[in-house]
Amino acid sequence: HEVILADSTSVNLFKLAMAALQYQAGRNRIITDDLNFPSDVYILQRVAQLAGDTHLLSLISSPDGIHGPVEQLRDQLDEQTALLTLSHTVFKSGYTYDMAYLTAEAHQRGALVLWDLSHSVGALPVDLNAAHVDLAVGCSYKYLNGGPGAPAFLYIREDLQEMLENPISGWMGQHKMFNFDLQYQPEAGLRKFLSGTPPVLSMSLIEPGLDLLMEAGMQAVRHKSLLQTNYLIGLWQEWLEPLGYTLNSPRQPEQRGSHVSLGHVEGLRIDKALIDAYQVVPDFRAPDNIRLGFAPLYTTFEEIYRAALALKEIVELGVYLNYSDQPPEVT
Amino acid sequence: HEVILADSTSVNLFKLAMAALQYQAGRNRIITDDLNFPSDVYILQRVAQLAGDTHLLSLISSPDGIHGPVEQLRDQLDEQTALLTLSHTVFKSGYTYDMAYLTAEAHQRGALVLWDLSHSVGALPVDLNAAHVDLAVGCSYKYLNGGPGAPAFLYIREDLQEMLENPISGWMGQHKMFNFDLQYQPEAGLRKFLSGTPPVLSMSLIEPGLDLLMEAGMQAVRHKSLLQTNYLIGLWQEWLEPLGYTLNSPRQPEQRGSHVSLGHVEGLRIDKALIDAYQVVPDFRAPDNIRLGFAPLYTTFEEIYRAALALKEIVELGVYLNYSDQPPEVT
Structure with a gap:
């Protein structure tokens, strides 16, 4: 009920970051770090503009280029913070954040948290529900064995799904899509975060890799x-x-x-x-x-x-x- | 130089429609018809909101549900029209618009034109450059033989590419992407309209279908x-x-x-x-x-x-x- 497979990580990040900023109207800060995958930062830079150009993107520096700036991130969280978003495991050093700790800290200030799991999923156990994570994205390229351009995924915690709107409101997220109504009416639950037709062939091709991981x-x-x-x-x-x-x-x-x-x-x-x-x-x-x-x-x-x-x-x-x-x- | 294969038709339409509205700042109307594919209309409804919520989407009715309302569309074009967007061949009746005629009419009023070619490409000759078309999207699902969720495409006329910005600014559109700079700097030309990694497997799988069409x-x-x-x-x-x-x-x-x-x-x-x-x-x-x-x-x-x-x-x-x-x- 909380994960759909579709699009690319960048497109999914765009959807969730836009949705989060719209939901957090009145808060105008996005916080991330300089260890984040650059594509995520690029997406956030444009999202900050599209959300009304009054949004600020704070890029917190790692002390050594290896470890996440955990304390600095925590101290930056404030009443203006709409969204904290980080790579759970960062692409260069392989540093892995304590997801539960920073998520809880962000929630104390009313910020939503979005984790990019691309370098974590399939490599280490990730329990999003236990950490009460709001949002997550990731690829199936790496440790899920999908290869370049394999379908990515997004996660929205169940109780948040009703509140968020998909900026890319395609027909796969439409209520009773085969009615072909001309007014967009999102399907209940997570399905509304689908946009176009998912890549059926690519999706079926990642199954064997997932099966092996599940078995192990x-x-x-x-x-x-x-x-x-x-x-x-x-x-x-x-x-x-x-x-x-x-x-x-x-x-x-x-x-x-x-x-x-x-x-x-x-x-x-x-x-x-x-x-x-x-x-x-x-x-x-x-x-x-x-x-x-x-x-x-x-x-x-x-x-x-x-x-x-x-x-x-x-x-x-x-x-x-x-x-x-x-x-x-x-x- | 004018076509890239990536994402879904809905995502590509989102990118181009957002880019067009941002480029046409000061104009606040989007015109389409009620024969358009519903997913396109859903995307446009959200795009109109995201572009500042001052945009109006005019949905012009077909006189009979079969033929495109060509004269009405032409007469609706005005100085406030940012974008005219239609399915070139419509999904229900199979009606095909005179692309060159409506494109020229729109240009006379300073509007950009975006054609959805999903039901045309591979079914009939489409000469975008001859019609001086601004923007186009389409799927490879149907007459290009790609099947459900096969990669879609987008087209931007060469002289427009410099002026438009991709709202989903992912790393595949970054100048020298493997430098992993943290500041988004779009690549020259059409490449900046890529977002995430394209689906390599799906892309290679549509080649045989395209080859057959080219041969015929x-x-x-x-x-x-x-x-x-x-x-x-x-x-x-x-x-x-x-x-x-x-x-x-x-x-x-x-x-x-x-x-x-x-x-x-x-x-x-x-x-x-x-x-x-x-x-x-x-x-x-x-x-x-x-x-x-x-x-x-x-x-x-x-x-x-x-x-x-x-x-x-x-x-x-x-x-x-x-x-x-x-x-x-x-x-």
């Missing part, structure tokens, strides 16, 4: 994920830190999603060497993050060992020197 | 389509009109897309009999339209003959009496 169970997935990120961090400490690699992810397991970023002044060239010479495929995230993602369903400990060994060799043997520091188009 | 050529497709709709109308005249069927589509070939609607007081029951007893699958569109779509690439003349014969038998033999007049959920 999120507790088991999280258990293996933490073992794997801990394992990499152990190897980093032993082999990579002495070679100039920095750990750009939290050391505290409970503050981590399922990816770990390592920094290095030669990060981009190392990244290229890793892909080309060792067939290990990380992402590169400027300025220096080599981001290694662990999908517990199929990533093995041996692969992690080989990746760390490769990172070691690339610097020790100077393999990275064979690669240019020109950024490629897609990283 | 739109002139040949249109030629066969007109022969087929004419053929059905001939059979209607000979067999079906005497049995109480009405022609709910234009008689003039140049005013027709590639579907024909037949009306009957027992339309819904006939529709059910047609599907169940004869395996001919039309759509039913209230109040009485049995809509027969002809996809020239694969619809045969024999199938049309059999469909018309079935419609004849269903009434002559009273087959429809075996079916209830309760509307099903999906029609």
Whole structure:
């Protein structure tokens, strides 16, 4: 009753942020942080304009580019705050917020909270109802195994659904849509947040990936994920830190999603060497993050060992020197 | 340079209508007709509110529910009109507007024009540049053979692209998106009208259908389509009109897309009999339209003959009496 699969994460964020601002008329602040996924920030920048151009977007800075600025966010929440919106697990460092804590703090000031779960869902247990979360969006691209452009999802807590309006009022959200009435009359419940026809083929194609996750169970997935990120961090400490690699992810397991970023002044060239010479495929995230993602369903400990060994060799043997520091188009 | 494939038709219509209203600041009227696809009207109703709630949506009535109210639309265009938006081929009757004529009329009053091509594209030649069209959207569901929820498209005339802003400012429209800057800076040209990641799988899956259409050529497709709709109308005249069927589509070939609607007081029951007893699958569109779509690439003349014969038998033999007049959920 609280989740629908449709559109892209950006479109879903647009819908929920617009709906939240309209519902919170009289409050004109949106709060987020500089660890949020840039697409979310872009969407919020335009949403703030469209909502009447009197809205302010406060972008709170992380103290170190790794950890979420939890206290600063909490202290910024005020009577003017319409919406607090954050990536639950942030895309560069993999830092994971304490969802229940910040949600409760926001509610104390009357703000709604919208979490982007793209880097959390399928990687760690997320209990939106227990945390009394208002709104959430996310993709099925990453740990749900859907691949690029697979359908995204949105969540609205059940008691909020009646109060919010979908800005993109398409026919799939219409009451008795096949009556083809010419006056928009939203369907009850969450269905009104559908817009156009959902991508039927893409939706059916993500089912096998979801089935595997359900079968494994999120507790088991999280258990293996933490073992794997801990394992990499152990190897980093032993082999990579002495070679100039920095750990750009939290050391505290409970503050981590399922990816770990390592920094290095030669990060981009190392990244290229890793892909080309060792067939290990990380992402590169400027300025220096080599981001290694662990999908517990199929990533093995041996692969992690080989990746760390490769990172070691690339610097020790100077393999990275064979690669240019020109950024490629897609990283 | 003028077409991108992304999102759903409803989302694309939302983007372009919002962009048009923002560009046309000072003009507060949107004009459409009551033959337009309801989802388009729903989107426009919300867009009119979001654009500042001072916008008026004028819904011009067709004189007969079949033909577009061309003269009335033309006469309604005025200095307050920001946007004229219509389905090029309308979903019930299959009436096709003279795109070049109404576009030119709208331009004379300074209005932008947005055409929904969902029932035209792949069914008849559409030359947007020749008609100097401003904006267009459409689906790949129907005559492009993409199926439900296949990616939709949007068109912006090249010289307009610089002036319009995408309300859903996602990362795929960002200049150098993989820099992950936190300030939205739209890419030049049409790319800024992308929002989230396009559905890669769905996009690749529509290619074979497009290839077939390109190979056949739109002139040949249109030629066969007109022969087929004419053929059905001939059979209607000979067999079906005497049995109480009405022609709910234009008689003039140049005013027709590639579907024909037949009306009957027992339309819904006939529709059910047609599907169940004869395996001919039309759509039913209230109040009485049995809509027969002809996809020239694969619809045969024999199938049309059999469909018309079935419609004849269903009434002559009273087959429809075996079916209830309760509307099903999906029609």
